[in-house]
Amino acid sequence: xxxxIYHGERDIRVEDVERPEIEDPSDALVRITHTCVCxxxxxxxxGQSDRDTPSPIGHEPMGxxxxxxxxxxxxxxxxxxxxxxxxxxxxxxxxxxxxHTSCVNGDGWGGDNxxxxxxxxxSPHADGTLVRIPDRHxxxxxxxxxxxxxxxxxxxxxxxxxxxxxxxxxTCVVVGDGAVGLCGVLAAKRxxxxxxxxxxxxxxxxxxxxxxxxxxxxxxxxxxxDDVVGHVTxxxxxxxxxxxxxxxxxSAMETAAGVARPGGTVGYVGVPHGMGDGLDLFDFFGDNVxxxxxxxxxxxxxxxxxxxxxxxxxxxxxxxxxxxSLENVAxxxxxxxxxxxxxxxxxx
Amino acid sequence: xxxxIYHGERDIRVEDVERPEIEDPSDALVRITHTCVCxxxxxxxxGQSDRDTPSPIGHEPMGxxxxxxxxxxxxxxxxxxxxxxxxxxxxxxxxxxxxHTSCVNGDGWGGDNxxxxxxxxxSPHADGTLVRIPDRHxxxxxxxxxxxxxxxxxxxxxxxxxxxxxxxxxTCVVVGDGAVGLCGVLAAKRxxxxxxxxxxxxxxxxxxxxxxxxxxxxxxxxxxxDDVVGHVTxxxxxxxxxxxxxxxxxSAMETAAGVARPGGTVGYVGVPHGMGDGLDLFDFFGDNVxxxxxxxxxxxxxxxxxxxxxxxxxxxxxxxxxxxSLENVAxxxxxxxxxxxxxxxxxx
Numbered sequence: 196x197x198x199x200i201y202h203g204e205r206d207i208r209v210e211d212v213e214r215p216e217i218e219d220p221s222d223a224l225v226r227i228t229h230t231c232v233c234x235x236x237x238x239x240x241x242g243q244s245d246r247d248t249p250s251p252i253g254h255e256p257m258g259x260x261x262x263x264x265x266x267x268x269x270x271x272x273x274x275x276x277x278x279x280x281x282x283x284x285x286x287x288x289x290x291x292x293x294x295h296t297s298c299v300n301g302d303g304w305g306g307d308n309x310x311x312x313x314x315x316x317x318s319p320h321a322d323g324t325l326v327r328i329p330d331r332h333x334x335x336x337x338x339x340x341x342x343x344x345x346x347x348x349x350x351x352x353x354x355x356x357x358x359x360x361x362x363x364x365x366t367c368v369v370v371g372d373g374a375v376g377l378c379g380v381l382a383a384k385r386x387x388x389x390x391x392x393x394x395x396x397x398x399x400x401x402x403x404x405x406x407x408x409x410x411x412x413x414x415x416x417x418x419x420x421d422d423v424v425g426h427v428t429x430x431x432x433x434x435x436x437x438x439x440x441x442x443x444x445x446s447a448m449e450t451a452a453g454v455a456r457p458g459g460t461v462g463y464v465g466v467p468h469g470m471g472d473g474l475d476l477f478d479f480f481g482d483n484v485x486x487x488x489x490x491x492x493x494x495x496x497x498x499x500x501x502x503x504x505x506x507x508x509x510x511x512x513x514x515x516x517x518x519x520s521l522e523n524v525a526x527x528x529x530x531x532x533x534x535x536x537x538x539x540x541x542x543x
Numbered sequence: 544x545x546x547x548i549y550h551g552e553r554d555i556r557v558e559d560v561e562r563p564e565i566e567d568p569s570d571a572l573v574r575i576t577h578t579c580v581c582x583x584x585x586x587x588x589x590g591q592s593d594r595d596t597p598s599p600i601g602h603e604p605m606g607x608x609x610x611x612x613x614x615x616x617x618x619x620x621x622x623x624x625x626x627x628x629x630x631x632x633x634x635x636x637x638x639x640x641x642x643h644t645s646c647v648n649g650d651g652w653g654g655d656n657x658x659x660x661x662x663x664x665x666s667p668h669a670d671g672t673l674v675r676i677p678d679r680h681x682x683x684x685x686x687x688x689x690x691x692x693x694x695x696x697x698x699x700x701x702x703x704x705x706x707x708x709x710x711x712x713x714t715c716v717v718v719g720d721g722a723v724g725l726c727g728v729l730a731a732k733r734x735x736x737x738x739x740x741x742x743x744x745x746x747x748x749x750x751x752x753x754x755x756x757x758x759x760x761x762x763x764x765x766x767x768x769d770d771v772v773g774h775v776t777x778x779x780x781x782x783x784x785x786x787x788x789x790x791x792x793x794s795a796m797e798t799a800a801g802v803a804r805p806g807g808t809v810g811y812v813g814v815p816h817g818m819g820d821g822l823d824l825f826d827f828f829g830d831n832v833x834x835x836x837x838x839x840x841x842x843x844x845x846x847x848x849x850x851x852x853x854x855x856x857x858x859x860x861x862x863x864x865x866x867x868s869l870e871n872v873a874x875x876x877x878x879x880x881x882x883x884x885x886x887x888x889x890x891x
Binding site: 289292296297463467480481482489490 | 637640642644645706796805806811814815821822823824825827828829830831832833834835836837838840
């Protein structure tokens with residue numbers, strides 16, 4: 196089969212590799228029909244985090260079940276499914292309490308089960324990992340585009356909002372206008388926030404934030420306001436109780452701490468990068484600003500978010516502003532790396 | 544009047560200084576009868592944090608009201624009172640929600656209102672700051688020794704436990720066997736924890752932790768177990784949901800992250816020191832361990848904790864293992880610096 200293989204910094208090649216096969220009675224083999232490039236794929240792409248070379252890459256799989264092991268009961272060949280960015284058994288202490296990312300039988304994509312940017316993946320623990328899309332929606336292309344972000348960024352933005360404690364009538368600030376930040380805006384509105392202030396560095400992405408329900412947007416960066424923290428603090432009359440940090444960089448955490456109201460909470464979901472000097476806790480300590488979140492257990496949120504996507508009240512698909520074939524996946528990486536695209540959909 | 548004055552690293556002198564006077568109608572003048580040396584006083588003493596020189600020092604005042612401004616209604620001359628380590632108005636948004644340390648009219652001790660290690664302090668916002676001790680307890684020396692830690696360390700240990708979310712039947716780990724850690728043990732038991740694992744570097748202090756209700760103790764450091772995190776993780780079958788970080792050092796935060804169960808919470812109250820490289824968030828991110836807490840709003844906890852101390856069900860006084868006169872306060876600093884004493888009571 197064909198699959199994207201990571202060979203090092205800015206070197207993604209599509210190659211012939213061996214197709215994964217069922218190895219365990221709990222496995223399912225899935226033919227990928229839709230997948231994407233993730234902001235976190237860009238860290239190894241940019242040489243900013245370690246990754247084995249060569250190795251399959253991609254962790255946002257959606258496709259058709261091809262074959263199942265004999266213990267699999269929740270899906271069968273022909274079903275349209277998606278999987279979160281990690282494998283989870285669905286039965287351990289942590290899966291049962293909704294923390295699938297700490298599953299004691301967990302695993303990632305990209306090892307010998309194949310990367311999601313390829314023609315097939317083998318899903319271990321298929322009953323705990325795969326989410327079945329009901330047949331009546333299973334072939335609707337528009338619906339599938341809206342479901343695909345549930346593999347990662349929609350669940351991750353939702354986790355930021357949940358971790359920040361967003362609820363009915365709240366004011367919150369979303370730091371970051373990438374795919375996760377935009378999904379954080381959607382999630383905050385869905386949880387009932389009445390004011391959502393979106394902070395980013397790209398005017399065009401902040402337009403999508405408005406489309407997604409942001410009540411105010413604040414453009415920072417070289418073309419934006421000088422003092423983002425001061426500006427947002429003024430807008431919120433002293434800071435917001437709920438702040439979603441959706442970048443994963445030291446500067447974004449500093450902004451989040453700066454715009455949080457004393458006693459508030461920062462929900463963070465971006466993999467902490469560029470924090471060579473670590474995080475200065477003083478910014479949080481003095482005003483008792485809590486830091487909650489972490490790697491998002493998106494499997495835990497599958498049922499409730501999928502229901503809303505399928506009934507049409509939640510649609511993150513505008514984050515996909517570029518589509519490439521699997522053979523051209525390297526072009527997708529380039530476009531995201533150069534910030535030409537927010538998120539790239541890949542069709543094997 | 545006489546007062547301790549900080550002149551720089553390891554240089555505390557007791558000198559004649561001007562007595563503070565009522566300046567504002569909301570002020571009260573308090574003659575100090577009991578105070579203490581705090582672990583956080585040791586940071587400037589050791590030259591590890593900046594402090595003006597010369598400046599009055601001490602922030603844990605208890606005494607007798609000498610005089611009140613005309614707007615003060617909650618105390619009158621002759622009342623025995625104590626004050627938390629910060630001044631708070633009691634009326635602003637943050638005081639009303641129990642976050643007195645973020646009071647918009649707040650202030651510390653040690654400026655022109657005098658340091659608590661002296662004969663008098665002027666308390667701004669006396670109605671919001673001072674806590675009155677009922678007359679029937681006001682002259683009982685044993686009771687006063689038990690109340691005095693409410694100025695700081697008992698409320699701070701309690702804040703760690705509250706921030707960590709300790710409740711009935713919980714298992715928790717307390718990192719640190721200083722005065723705050725020992726008070727954290729007391730607080731965790733009081734909140735209903737059924738297992739309290741105390742982790743420290745001093746066998747004699749861990750004995751007090753047991754006296755305070757720790758069900759297990761783990762001695763680390765040069766004379767203790769090699770792998771504290773591994774040992775505590777085994778004891779708790781995979782980590783504790785609730786961890787109290789009561790030191791304020793990078794190593795203690797690392798231990799706290801290490802012994803936290805995935806999805807758990809670290810309540811931290813030690814002023815973050817020795818974190819030149821900041822905090823590595825990865826330790827928390829991967830398992831969604833929340834970081835809550837900060838500088839403790841001990842004024843918020845005054846009523847409930849004082850009630851328990853006065854009825855005799857809560858007694859932190861064993862932390863005082865040395866008493867000095869104000870004239871000999873430098874000896875108190877020395878003893879705490881050299882870890883001869885856990886906490887020093889000072890009697891002007």
